[in-house]
Amino acid sequence: DIQMTQSPSSLSASVGDRVTITCRASQSISSYLNWYHQRPGKAPKLLIYAASSLQSGVPSRFSGSGSGTDFTLTISSLQPEDFATYYCQQSYSTPYTFGRGTKLEIK
Amino acid sequence: EVQLLESGGGLVQPGGSLRLSCAASGFTFSSCAMTWVRQAPGKGLEWVSAISATGGTSYYPDSVKGRFTISRDNSRNTLYLQMNSLRADDTAVYFCAKGPGRAVAGKEVDYWGQGTLVTVSS
Numbered sequence: 001d002i003q004m005t006q007s008p009s010s011l012s013a014s015v016g017d018r019v020t021i022t023c024r025a026s027q028s029i030s031s032y033l034n035w036y037h038q039r040p041g042k043a044p045k046l047l048i049y050a051a052s053s054l055q056s057g058v059p060s061r062f063s064g065s066g067s068g069t070d071f072t073l074t075i076s077s078l079q080p081e082d083f084a085t086y087y088c089q090q091s092y093s094t095p096y097t098f099g100r101g102t103k104l105e106i107k
Numbered sequence: 108e109v110q111l112l113e114s115g116g117g118l119v120q121p122g123g124s125l126r127l128s129c130a131a132s133g134f135t136f137s138s139c140a141m142t143w144v145r146q147a148p149g150k151g152l153e154w155v156s157a158i159s160a161t162g163g164t165s166y167y168p169d170s171v172k173g174r175f176t177i178s179r180d181n182s183r184n185t186l187y188l189q190m191n192s193l194r195a196d197d198t199a200v201y202f203c204a205k206g207p208g209r210a211v212a213g214k215e216v217d218y219w220g221q222g223t224l225v226t227v228s229s
Contacts, residue, residue, distance in 0.1 A: 043219035095168035
């Protein structure tokens with residue numbers, strides 16, 4: 001199985017900050033990388049698919065980049081509703097594994 | 108509006124069985140691959156199973172292979188997960204999610220249900 005490693009595991013930031021979360025795959029996954037976030041008690045929500053494509057309805061302050069084994073999710077200016085846990089997921093080969101998550105908290 | 112409503116969760120003893128259902132609406136169910144993802148209490152997400160739009164292809168991780176079976180009834184717009192030989196480490200919220208197209212391969216899931224809790228305990 002492909003292992004997905006996210007860093008950091010947690011992050012404190014303030015409204016208006018620029019934040020970057022990284023995800024590394026244990027082997028090349030081309031651009032088959034998706035990002036989700038999950039607020040407490042809620043279902044996950046798709047933010048970015050295919051490494052850099054913004055899901056419909058997701059604000060443009062979210063962006064993704066990378067290919068191969070190294071990927072990043074960037075939030076350009078944090079808003080209060082962005083404080084959540086962020087997960088990357090590879091869809092290159094089954095099982096479609098997730099990273100362990102990055103919890104983004106208010107400083 | 109896409110809606111996915113899971114049901115069938117509950118308390119079951121180790122070794123028991125449970126069948127989850129996911130009722131879909133707001134999109135053409137028969138044209139979309141579907142996926143089950145679970146989340147143990149306080150833990151991250153684990154991909155559990157996926158099925159193509161026609162039901163002809165299904166996928167499982169080793170952790171559930173041989174115990175869980177995914178299926179769908181496109182005439183009823185409903186996805187199922189039959190879970191047998193349940194263990195304590197199967198305890199989780201189980202989410203139903205849809206893919207953007209007919210195939211599972213290479214694709215994300217773009218909408219999620221709210222989940223149903225399965226607790227395996229004696």
